[in-house]
Amino acid sequence: MSQINKYGYNPLIRIPSVWLLLVLIVSNSCQNKREAIQPEYRELTESVYASVIVQPDSLYQVYAIVSGILDKNLIEEGDPVVKGQNIIQVINNTPKLNTENAKLQLQLAQENYSGRAAILNSIEDEILSATLKYKNDSTTFFRQKNLWNQQIGSKAEYDAKKLNYELSKNNLQLIRSRYQRTQSELLTALKQAKNNLATTQIASEDFTISSKINGNVYALYKEPGEIVNTMEPLATLGSKNRFIIEMLVDEVDIVKVNVNQLVIITLDAYGDQVFKGRVYRILPKKDEQNQTFTVEALFDHQPTKLYPGLSGEANIIIAKKDSVLTLPISYVRNNQVETESGIKDVETGMQNMEFVEIISGINANTKVYEPDEL
Template sequence: MKLIRLICILLTIVSCSENKDKILPTERNLTESVYSSVTIQPDSLYQVYAIVAGILDENLVEEGDVVSKDTILMQIINNTPKLNTQNAKLALDLAKENYSGSAAVLDGIKDEIVAARLKHINDSINYYRQKKLWKQQIGSKLQYDTKKLNYELASNNLKLIQSRYNRTKNELQTQVRQAENNYKKSLITTKDFAVKSKINGKVYALYKEPGEIITTTEPLASIGSATRFIIEMLIDEVDIVRISENQEVIIHLDAYNGDVFTGKVSKIYPKKDERNQTFKVEAVFKNLPNVLYPGLSGEANIIIAKKDSVLTIPKAYLVDDDKVKTDDGLIPIKTGLQNLEYIEVLSGITKDTPIYKPE
């Protein structure tokens, strides 16, 4: 009698367990999405670098300040460029003085040309006079040859001095232009010690204090948009092929517990990050939160597809990804959309087909 009662109890437990794990497919609205963690960053965020080395003299802005393009952010000091600028100015003044000043080199050569031209004229007169007399057999051959030689030497000397004048003039002009370029270059270098903003935006961080050494390899500040923010997401390579621009994004931020924000995919970076096997995807807010800060984190779901009133079953009831357990045994089904909990059934069973949770 006790044995019969025990068997009945066991049968009852088994029956209740089977009934508990038996369900019917249900119709529901189904949304398929791709999950991602989220980091908020200002649009156009960039690191500010100096293009010259030196010592930070002064920060002219504070963190949180809104700045315009070309606003001077900080001033760097270095005496070497100033000395170089002064030396370049002295070299330019000397080059100009040599070219056109009171002690111009060309003036001396001009005087030589005048003297050479007078001698050339005088030797020319003497030569042609002696030549005419020699034709009349007056005078000696030595006198004729001497006058001719003096004339030829005067002609060559005049040509040489004129050539030296032109060459010296070109060299002095080149020296002036080179000195001007060096001076302008030194002025530009001096201006580079004033670090300016490249965009209209907000100062989010300052990394150096006055008195610290500045190099060209360390960032000095961080600047980005003051009003426009980007939602950065890292998408697994398995899901990236399903992501496209303008897809809807549902965002939950840790700083806004319980609030839901929407956005849309704005950019997909084509290069995979080999370190974590993900692709970077950006989205923009449709409804911007009241306050945002760089680095705020959260999570997001990128909506891939939506369907209304589709036949679904819990994913836990799937066997081998494409079968379900029924009263008639395992039956293959064709599936469609899915989310974390449910999957769409396209064919194989109906809403009246009981299914069992696999053991």
């Protein structure tokens, strides 16, 4: 049953209107308490982040090109080396035996080609005998031919002398051809024996491994007595004083990176200390596994003490403006901002981890609210 007060109103009917009014008042109060900021002019720097590994310049791993037993390491880890300096000695008796056999083969080839018992000497004797026989048969034949032209002698005797002459001539030509062929074969065998000896001597020399650079020994992987093969590295060498900053840059950022751009570097080993460098090379091949490119930089002023593999972080400066209108990144969503007069579209420019450039849409006097959610 409805209850009517003395003023003729049912109080139960007014309660919803009161609550609605209270909600609106509280809502407006909360809206008025939201803090608004205004865009500010500031210096803005845009950069590309990269993880860092420091490595010596000209770093390379040393391999043996022959198998054997490691006889001795002629250097220690941390030692300086110069180009051409012997650093590792490997032993194997097989190359020595091969060298001795190659020497014997060369001596035999030289003896066959030009020695006292040379094969060519015996063929030269055959040529001399065949030449004498050819001259004798030639003289006899032409004498018989003259007689036959004078109708002196028999046809059978003429034919016999002619046959002997032709056989002697052909035999002499065959022996001379065999001499030339044998001479060529012996000369080839001599050259092959010389090449074989040179190859075995090179193989013997390859058992002493030398440095290819002026630098430092950073690692030795084998101890004397261990087996050496051509697949496993024996040492790591690199520059002693010059280090490279290797940076891994995500593929979405690589097109922004150029040679000679400023790099800001922090190394875990040096805490909060900041170093500067310059991009000097961009490797064009992408690492498919982690979708990054390798970018190399050099220190402007290199730290006094560095070691291979030191890690850290870097920011490659790709753009910088002295005075631009900016907002905190959190205030801009999908190129829109919330202002006192509602949502407005803005054109943005460069940005970093904190601020974004506002090119148009609002000005320095516009009050902007931070959106509550995306």
